[in-house]
Amino acid sequence: DVKVTQSSRYLVKRTGEKVFLECVQDMDHENMFWYRQDPGLGLRLIYFSYDVKMKEKGDIPEGYSVSREKKERFSLILESASTNQTSMYLCASSSTGDKDTQYFGPGTRLTVL
């Protein structure tokens, strides 16, 4: 069974803290994605990566950075968390040959106080 796992289901942080969200996939997929999901706005792409150490900005990269040191792992970093980054964060992966069939993790609900 294919699997995308995220390090936490729920996370509470304070304004100004550095936050790491981790995502791991076991399907040997080349592509990995980070989205945030907010009511009424759907899924918005923050960053994606199509290979190790490669990254591309999505629609809303401001305030975020990413790291992909190994193929199976894609990390999202909030350098200095702010309250407007309170959201649901979803990680996904896909293969290059079938890039729009994305497999999603369960999500991390981040609250920044």
Place this chain on the structure above:
Amino acid sequence: LAKTTQPISMDSYEGQEVNITCSHNNIATNDYITWYQQFPSQGPRFIIQGYKTKVTNEVASLFIPADRKSSTLSLPRVSLSDTAVYYCLDRQGGSYIPTFGRGTSLIVHP
């Protein structure tokens, strides 16, 4: 023009057929249209994908006209368990970035 648009919500009753349409105003020429389903507290999951005409699988059908400016997800004989949010996905012309619609919340009533 808005990128990828779909209705915010729909209501239906058990046993009815439901059609959800998405507009793809600037879709890339060679890319597929994909639909996802999301239940509360879960990530979205793939339902169906197509390029042109009609595609059918065990879950749904997808209709895409020749101009590819829209797509229609068809759920035959819905049940209460089909209550979910449905997203369409495409890629905008000239971009590698996948673009989701804002989602259609489908509520199926008994």
